[in-house]
Amino acid sequence: MKKAIRYLRFSKQGQSVCSIERQEMITANWLKFNEVELIDSFVDEGKSARTFDRPDFIKLKDFITKHHKTVDYLVVDQLDRFSRVADEAITMVKRLQKTYGIQIVSVTENITFDYDTPGSYFRAGLQLLLAEEENINRSVKVRGGIYTAKTVKGRYTYKNPPFGYKKEGMEKARVLVVDEYEAKIVRFIYDSFLRNMPIYLIRRKAEELGFNIKGNMAIDRVLRNPAYAGLIKANSHQGAPGGLFPGIHEPLIDMVTWQMVQEKIKRPEKTRTIIDNEIPLRGVLKCHCGTPLSGAPSRGKSGRYYHYYKCKHAKHNNISAIKAHEQFLQICELMSLPMSRVNKIRAESRESIDRELEFNRKNVGEKKKQLQENEEKLFSLEEKWIKNEINKDTYARWHSIYNTEIINLRGAIERLSANRSLAFEILETKLDLLTDLRQVYESSETIQKREFVSLVFDSNLYYQNRIYRTPTMLNILSHNHLKMKEKGLLIYEKKEGLLLKDPLSGE
Ligand SMILES: [Zn+2]
Structure with a gap:
């Protein structure tokens, strides 16, 4: 008596091809009619038929490799249950027969697949291709539904809500609702990124706060996710435009911040430096040869560690970090501004903020008008589309144009009407800091120190013969540069040709 094994797979919804009872009956009939004995069954439940690494399929394969000599048939309920991808399934079916001499039988379709019988091969192949075709149709329909949900209805269609x-x-009425606590962490991530905190540090601090998404790219994905700006990303679908569309959920990040972050992500990252609080200037301070100085500890006679800034070229710089820092603090002291100067800046700044406010007020009015115009255009475009006055391509093209314009205008309005009283407050409280930059620098965190150096010296701070040197320095902080030179702290030599010689510097 010939022997068969059976492979049965249920779809995601737990359905088999036809009712279980009916299938059992068909299978039993086939076995009886052909005088075949069923020796084992393998059942897969609810997994996709897309690939072959499903749990029971693997057991089936193991079984076949071990017992193929005693098996003549593999009975399946339907051929495409093997794999939704036709060529993959054909290869599989072919291999089973070629390698193991096992014939595949589809009982519900009444096909015995025999590679050596031309008609049977064609029928089986056709069956598999039809199944794949049906599958493609279904997925196009699903994608169309997702597209409409995203673009027209502004719904977030992914399975899991973003952090x-x-x-x-439920179902179609499902909406994203802000989780206030997690939202704070998301805002922290965006803010920290704009403040130049390195990603690894953002991740560590966010995790301390309760950020629970694992993976190296987790922070990066948060920063790139348009959902946080209240937008939904849709892929283009059958000629309709893809892109970002306004969602119905509440944004966590304002449009300006989001756009700034996207801009910043696009910029190529500078060489990575590992932050070390003992040597904050590592990678920021450069050797006179142009190489950024690296920093390293080395053990002194007492067994204590001392830090040094070194150039990779042996005879260049090798400076004690303590000495370099003390010297830099003295520079900070001399960069500090006298109170009279600060008061003058304060007055001038107030004036300029007032002017900006006035300008923004006018500008917001203009932008609001433009926004309204664009919204009206979009509305009338939709009307024309509904009345069939324009074709799909025209609708899609202009829809995308107006929509982008509307998103940009909303961002601009938000930015221009931002509350400036905060700027005023910062100005009032922080301007005095300019009178004591030593204290400012000393009390800063390492990342801020590095940012400070890059900003003040435009990333051009060098070291040579025990003296700091720079060709570029913030004008306002360079008022004491002659004194700095006299004391052997810093030599500020403006690059010839790049900048005009300062007539007051006496050089
Ligand atoms: Zn060097």
């Missing part, structure tokens, strides 16, 4: 949101409601 910072919860999902509320």
Whole structure:
């Protein structure tokens, strides 16, 4: 008596091709009619038929490799249950027969696949191709539904809500709702990124706060996710434009911040430096040869560690970090501004903020008008589309144009009407800091120190013969540069040709 094994797979919804009873009956009939004995069954439940690494399929393969000599048939309920991808399934079916001499039988379709019988091969192949075709149709329909949900209805269609949101409601009425606590962490991530905190540090601090997404790219993905700006990303679908569309959920990040972050992500990252609080200037301070100085500890006679800034070229710089820092603090002291100067800046700044406010007020009015115009255009475009006055391509093209314009205008309005009283406040409280830059620098965190150096010296701070040197320095902080030179702290020599010689510097 010939022997068969059976492979049965249920779809995601737990359905088999036809009712279980009916299938059992068909299978039993086939076995009886052909005088075949069933010796084992393998059942897969609810996994996709897309690939062959499903749990029970693997057991089936193991079984076949071990017992193929005693098996003549592999009985399946339907051929495409093997794999939704036709060529993959054909290869598989072919291999089973060629290698193991096992014939595949589809009982519900009444096909015995025999590679050596031309008609049977064609039928089986056709069956598999039809199944794949049907599958493609289904997925196009699904994608179309997703596209409409995203673009027209502004719905977030992914299964899991992004960190910072919860999902509320059922099925199509499901919406993203802000999770206030997580939202704070998301805002922290965006703010820190704009403040130049390195990603690894953002991740560590966010995790301390309760950020629970694992993976190296987790922070990066948060920074790139348009959902946080209230936008939904849709892929283009059958000629309709893809892109970002306004969602119905509440944004966590304002449009300006989001756009700034995207801009910043696009910029190529400078060489990575590992932050070390003992040597904050590592990678920022350069050797006179142009190489950024590296920093390293070395053990002194007492067994204590001392830090040094070194150039990779042996005879260049090798400076004690303590000495370099003390010297830099003295420079900070001399960069500090006298109170009279600060008061003058304060007055001038107030004036300029007032002017900006006035300008923004006018500008916001203009932008609001433009926004309204664009919204009206979009509305009338939709009307024309509904009345069939324009074709799909025209609709899609202009929809995308107006939509982008509307998103940009909303961002601009938000930015221009931002509350400036905060700027005023910062100005009032922080301007005095300019009178004591030593204290400012000393009390800063390492990242801020590095940012400070890059900003003040435009990333051009060098060291040679025990003296700091720079060709570029913030004008306002360079008022004491002659004194700095006299004391052997810093030589500020403006680069010839690049900048005009300062007539007051006496050089
Ligand atoms: Zn060097």
